[in-house]
Amino acid sequence: MSEAAKREQWSGRLGFILAASGSAVGLGNLWKFPYITWENKGGAFVLVYLACIAVIGLPVMISEILIGRRTSQSAVPAFRALGTPRWAFVGWMGVITGVLILAFYSVIAGWSLRSFVQCVGWSINGYEAPTGEAFGAFLAAGGSQVGLGATFLALTAVIVVRGISGGIERATKILMPVLLLIMLYLAFTAMTLDGFGDAIAFLFRPSFSEIGKAGILEALGHAFFTLSLGMGAMITYGSYVQKKESIVGISLTVAILDTVIAIVACVIMFSIIFTVPSLRETMEHGGGGSTVGMLFVTLPNLFYTAMPGGVVIGPLFYVLVAFAALSSTISLLEVVVATLVDRFSWTRIKATAVATGTIFFFSIGCALSLGASEFLSNFRLFGAEPGGLNKVVAADKAGVLAWFDHVTANWLLPLGGLFITIYVGWVLMSKEAEEELDVGGSTPRWAWTAWRFAVRFLAPLAIGWIVFEVIRGGDFS
Numbered sequence: 001m002s003e004a005a006k007r008e009q010w011s012g013r014l015g016f017i018l019a020a021s022g023s024a025v026g027l028g029n030l031w032k033f034p035y036i037t038w039e040n041k042g043g044a045f046v047l048v049y050l051a052c053i054a055v056i057g058l059p060v061m062i063s064e065i066l067i068g069r070r071t072s073q074s075a076v077p078a079f080r081a082l083g084t085p086r087w088a089f090v091g092w093m094g095v096i097t098g099v100l101i102l103a104f105y106s107v108i109a110g111w112s113l114r115s116f117v118q119c120v121g122w123s124i125n126g127y128e129a130p131t132g133e134a135f136g137a138f139l140a141a142g143g144s145q146v147g148l149g150a151t152f153l154a155l156t157a158v159i160v161v162r163g164i165s166g167g168i169e170r171a172t173k174i175l176m177p178v179l180l181l182i183m184l185y186l187a188f189t190a191m192t193l194d195g196f197g198d199a200i201a202f203l204f205r206p207s208f209s210e211i212g213k214a215g216i217l218e219a220l221g222h223a224f225f226t227l228s229l230g231m232g233a234m235i236t237y238g239s240y241v242q243k244k245e246s247i248v249g250i251s252l253t254v255a256i257l258d259t260v261i262a263i264v265a266c267v268i269m270f271s272i273i274f275t276v277p278s279l280r281e282t283m284e285h286g287g288g289g290s291t292v293g294m295l296f297v298t299l300p301n302l303f304y305t306a307m308p309g310g311v312v313i314g315p316l317f318y319v320l321v322a323f324a325a326l327s328s329t330i331s332l333l334e335v336v337v338a339t340l341v342d343r344f345s346w347t348r349i350k351a352t353a354v355a356t357g358t359i360f361f362f363s364i365g366c367a368l369s370l371g372a373s374e375f376l377s378n379f380r381l382f383g384a385e386p387g388g389l390n391k392v393v394a395a396d397k398a399g400v401l402a403w404f405d406h407v408t409a410n411w412l413l414p415l416g417g418l419f420i421t422i423y424v425g426w427v428l429m430s431k432e433a434e435e436e437l438d439v440g441g442s443t444p445r446w447a448w449t450a451w452r453f454a455v456r457f458l459a460p461l462a463i464g465w466i467v468f469e470v471i472r473g474g475d476f477s
């Protein structure tokens, strides 16, 4: 316990909020949410997503931070510290999930480094609209994919090895406010575009016939992914939170910030798509590549054709995408490193080296699965036969990167979240939770009652029902 006593802490409320929202706001908001919203045809999907954030995401976030702060331990030892070592498997599941997510996430984060360099070139030499094929060729260049991913992992490791308050907190205190300002500027510019009205209608006019069970599972999975839930990241970050902070207050702030940024990212991107007719055409009829590449292919159009000051904003924007991604990769690596340090008393340097090396190994598989290696690009763990198990598990996704993405976000995170809610709702003593949440003090009674109801019934039943429906062979249109 002397370890816990000298454990580092966030300097205060703002330090935690910026670090935790740095973890939450990342490629999930800027890259993934816009393209899955596009693929799921907007409106109804957005509503389901918002419901998942409010009814499941927020209660799970409160639960995770509560476990972390109560024990001052990362996930695996936290369950031991609470006298329930059998639940440590939830923590281990989180560590595995973290390794898999970071493996593919670092590759995509690497794309932002390339976009940055590209934008600098355009700003200096003039803009030349890239073709869809150019992005495909970039993806298939195995060497650059591995190299960029490795660069990103190395950057992450350099920060994580330095610990909590000095590195992570100091960095996110600068990065997040700047990110917000740039987003705000882009949003105002989007409002002046012709496509703005169509973008809003696409996002907020629900058409429920267009969402199937697979879409609902995707919305649920993304709610976990975007809030960094279900794998112990918030348990780990929560373990550095000071006792005087209100867990409900800080969770609410992080969830709202994350949601607003995701929606604004969509408004910006869809306004551009609906403004430029040729772009709209490619997006609607182009293959999956153009939606996946939305952030990296579509956006430069706005910077260089429709925006005053685009030559400056273009490169700057990708620096910020990289920073948003970096504040998320830091938290992913921190989950693995903190577990090794807390559980096996490894030094931080050793833990960081071993974790980063392992993750790099998996990231090579992801990097080469975008066209460079035919075998890895067609990887389906459960076979390729139509209607087979891979269809149920991975919605027929092929390729290591797409497969890791789908399986972690849509299965491992919701399952992790399910275990965490069952644990907090049914295993952890109600009195402990009540005390940690400061019920009657910073947490009003009604909020406590609502949260209790959500973690005991709503969240586990909703997650369980969605998973059950999908396993039973829901539609996978």
Ligand code: PFF
Pocket: 023, 024, 025, 026, 027, 028, 029, 101, 224, 225, 226, 227, 228, 229, 231, 233, 328, 329, 331, 332
């Ligand atoms: N929340 C991050 C994003 O939206 O990009 C991704 C993520 C980070 C997921 C950390 C899980 C995690 F533990």
